[in-house]
Amino acid sequence: MNYQKLLEQIHKKKSFLCVGLDSDINKIPQFLRENINPILDFNKAIIDATAPYVVAYKLNTAFYEVLGYEGWLQLQSTINYIKFNHPDILVIADAKRGDIGNTSYQYAKAFFEIMDADAVTVAPYMGKDSVEPFLKYKDKWIIILNLTSNESASDLQTLHIEENGDLVYEHMLKKALEWGATCNKSMFVVGATKAESLMFVRKIVPDHFLLIPGIGAQSGSLEEVAKYGFNEYCGLIVNNSRGIIFASNEKDFPKVAREKALEMQQKMEEILRKNFII
């Protein structure tokens, strides 16, 4: 999916919502757990219920890997299901991979060619080598961890680099631009709990999409995020996982998930209008 198509989706659905399929086997409704493919069945129901309101699904690989190869199979099947039924929705593999040289190419191939995800999250600790192979794919996206929503982001990301005075996350943004991470093939993860920092991020990458986790369970505010993070085209994809997918534990879980997604979409529509984006 390219930049233009993503913008079209945002306009069409009046939404910049990403639903995180963090489909923890211990949190999905009890009655599904005895199924042969419980996570896949859960995901299908959530996808069918929420697709009209979302522009992206994000699959956190940890929740699939914890089920061994059967989990991996359900991860792949979920992606196939989205691609077949909702080809206009961006599929993000939230894998936070990051390796070098030949290994990095293998990861790019694994997620973009074999799994056919549209986007994959990558950690930049090892520098350019861990990012570059992902940039070679047309209409695929690398989403680079930048300023994360967790408390211990301060262990590294918000310290200063002596050589240039930048904060580490600012430095990493500038580096990414040097590496060729243009706005039509790369995004950055910026936590919603750091809404004001979005201003500083926007100074360096005005046109890039930012993937914002931390709305809902991690209690960031959508209004704050839009205030500091919007660019003239929107430029945000905001993720919510638990607040939607685990909103009910009963048979009505797809219906309740749908209501929660709709609620988010309506908030987003209001904010998009207020900012004259739609």
Added chain:
Amino acid sequence: MNYQKLLEQIHKKKSFLCVGLDSDINKIPQFLRENINPILDFNKAIIDATAPYVVAYKLNTAFYEVLGYEGWLQLQSTINYIKFNHPDILVIADAKRGDIGNTSYQYAKAFFEIMDADAVTVAPYMGKDSVEPFLKYKDKWIIILNLTSNESASDLQTLHIEENGDLVYEHMLKKALEWGATCNKSMFVVGATKAESLMFVRKIVPDHFLLIPGIGAQSGSLEEVAKYGFNEYCGLIVNNSRGIIFASNEKDFPKVAREKALEMQQKMEEILRKNFII
């Protein structure tokens, strides 16, 4: 596997060699590629041939994930094979994961409980949250990326932190100690191409094991690494992948891998003796 047992293995085998099972489907001998489980068959042959000379096997997950869920199955089967036949050898899942909170716990569970690896590599960009869940397991190891062997490590790892004057990798070592990454449950990845930097690493973590990639294909020198990296108990695990597992492409590949592993072991024995470690 605990610290003491790892030391015993080093003494018994007179080796600190790790063989990297970077078993690229495009590089294993042609005649194996039509097998139902080509990677598993390749790995078993390499393991049977080299086990007497190695203290650890490192499985780089990228080369398995690129084969989809069947790759994941062969990854798991390889680990099962090592654990059953060579329970004294450390199994490292070179996964370079790194996430936060609940997700980080899922990764720890996936690799330590489900996959039953002894150790897993983790990227520290997100700070304490991405490391802590792995420290809660007894006799399991987290191996934290610190100073990697690739050129673009200089994009971040070898810059200075303004707040304390440390290089980023030094800062991350000190942070890890604060997080409780003691030497009986954590190691650090330090590239062999940066042998002199091992001196600075050793000042901060004198007792920890260091996992050293970059010998062989990436052309680090074993003598240099030992000179700057040894502590009185050895304290190093040195990895070689391609130089051993792909030393021959023919039917004789296990025999040639055995010879290459033996050659490395003999060099290591000599260096261990010279340094009065054995």
